[in-house]
Amino acid sequence: xxxxxxxxxxxxxxxxxxxxxxxxxxxxxxxxxxxxxxxxxxxxxxxxxxxxxxxxxxxxxxxxxxxxxxxxxxxxxxxxxxxxxxxxxxxxxxxxxxxxxxxxxxxxxxxxxxxxxxxxxxxxxxxxxxxxxxxxxxxxxxxxxxxxxxxxxxxxxxxxxxxxxxxxxxxxxxxxxxxxxxxxxxxxxxxxxxxxxxxxxxxxxxxxxxxxxxxxxxxxxxxxxxxxxxxxxxxxxxxxxxxxxxxxxxxxxxxxxxxxxxxxxxxxxxxxxxxxxxxxxxxxxxxxxxxxxxxxxxxxxxxxxxxxxxxxxxxxxxxxxxxxxxxxxxxxxxxxxxxxxxxxxxxxxxxxxxxxxxxxxxxxxxxxxxxxxxxx
Numbered sequence: 001x002x003x004x005x006x007x008x009x010x011x012x013x014x015x016x017x018x019x020x021x022x023x024x025x026x027x028x029x030x031x032x033x034x035x036x037x038x039x040x041x042x043x044x045x046x047x048x049x050x051x052x053x054x055x056x057x058x059x060x061x062x063x064x065x066x067x068x069x070x071x072x073x074x075x076x077x078x079x080x081x082x083x084x085x086x087x088x089x090x091x092x093x094x095x096x097x098x099x100x101x102x103x104x105x106x107x108x109x110x111x112x113x114x115x116x117x118x119x120x121x122x123x124x125x126x127x128x129x130x131x132x133x134x135x136x137x138x139x140x141x142x143x144x145x146x147x148x149x150x151x152x153x154x155x156x157x158x159x160x161x162x163x164x165x166x167x168x169x170x171x172x173x174x175x176x177x178x179x180x181x182x183x184x185x186x187x188x189x190x191x192x193x194x195x196x197x198x199x200x201x202x203x204x205x206x207x208x209x210x211x212x213x214x215x216x217x218x219x220x221x222x223x224x225x226x227x228x229x230x231x232x233x234x235x236x237x238x239x240x241x242x243x244x245x246x247x248x249x250x251x252x253x254x255x256x257x258x259x260x261x262x263x264x265x266x267x268x269x270x271x272x273x274x275x276x277x278x279x280x281x282x283x284x285x286x287x288x289x290x291x292x293x294x295x296x297x298x299x300x301x302x303x304x305x306x307x308x309x310x311x312x313x314x315x316x317x318x319x320x321x322x323x324x325x326x327x328x329x330x331x332x333x334x335x336x337x338x339x340x341x342x343x344x345x346x347x348x349x350x351x352x353x354x355x356x357x358x359x360x361x362x363x364x365x366x367x368x369x370x371x372x373x374x375x376x
Contacts, residue, residue: 008246016319021060024314025131028053032138044166050138051167055116056310057135062110063307065103069243073107073251076294081257086112088223089169091214094230095203095281096174099239101230104251109170111301117167121210146177148209159217173214175206175274197275202285206278208271215263215270222260227277229254229284254284254294
């Protein structure tokens with residue numbers, strides 16, 4: 001094991017990376033709070049500023065994937081589709097099977113210049129998670145409780161607010177509603193059978209309300225739907241902790257573009273279109289499992305230096321005073337100060353671990369275990 005590889009496995013290094021992310025995130029959140037005064041004066045300027053502030057935070061996670069772990073992301077698509085990336089508003093449909101599927105999506109948004117303006121339909125619980133939810137709040141992310149009767153007006157209002165967004169945005173939808181697990185899949189397929197829908201092998205039954213509402217509300221703004229099917233070579237199941245330890249993965253993403261005008265305007269027909277799409281996604285997964293590749297031409301968009309430079313900036317700004325402070329504490333010889341400092345380090349470690357836990361499948365919500373049994 002080389003020295004760099006050894007460093008990547010050390011807890012103290014992980015703690016320092018977490019410190020930079022957390023403290024820079026709190027600083028960014030405070031700046032975002034201050035930018036609220038811009039909203040009544042110039043809403044579009046407020047949005048552009050917050051896109052860049054969000055980029056400064058999210059790109060630190062992308063840096064871990066691209067530069068720290070060296071994970072490779074390959075696109076399988078056609079040249080005409082790839083040429084549209086970063087040049088139009090789109091809805092993204094991504095399978096929800098892996099802990100870092102969002103991070104693979106983010107690395108593509110970064111490489112095509114839309115990371116800061118990327119959006120998602122997120123569960124409301126995330127709104128209260130420091131850094132993640134707070135940053136999303138200032139980005140006008142649409143939050144929902146995943147109970148359509150309560151969410152309908154909130155989701156429609158949030159989507160319509162984005163109709164005049166000044167920067168190209170990729171709006172992510174996890175139509176399955178929750179991450180894939182064997183238990184959720186079994187229950188989901190029971191629902192599919194009861195509704196007379198074809199069963200899926202690699203996906204949960206898609207929930208259509210969010211998709212049809214997004215399509216209806218964003219017509220005239222969004223140009224297309226990108227269907228993205230993600231898999232990892234070698235049948236790997238990567239985690240954010242694995243990325244933090246410097247493990248390298250190879251992600252393959254099959255991307256298909258559907259012009260919005262090709263998607264039916266009628267809600268029921270649009271729902272049927274989505275079900276058909278997931279049957280096709282299932283076939284793509286089956287093909288990948290058998291052949292090890294997706295159909296289409298392979299593209300490897302080059303990683304850009306900005307994520308690394310951004311992290312190095314924050315590390316320089318934040319770690320220098322931290323080291324000076326820590327040295328001063330231990331040089332003082334005061335047991336009380338030393339214990340207080342170690343307690344602070346322990347609290348920081350716990351906080352970083354809790355943030356990582358948000359991405360872990362086994363610690364995910366139980367949504368889907370029973371909710372699939374209810375009428376959509």
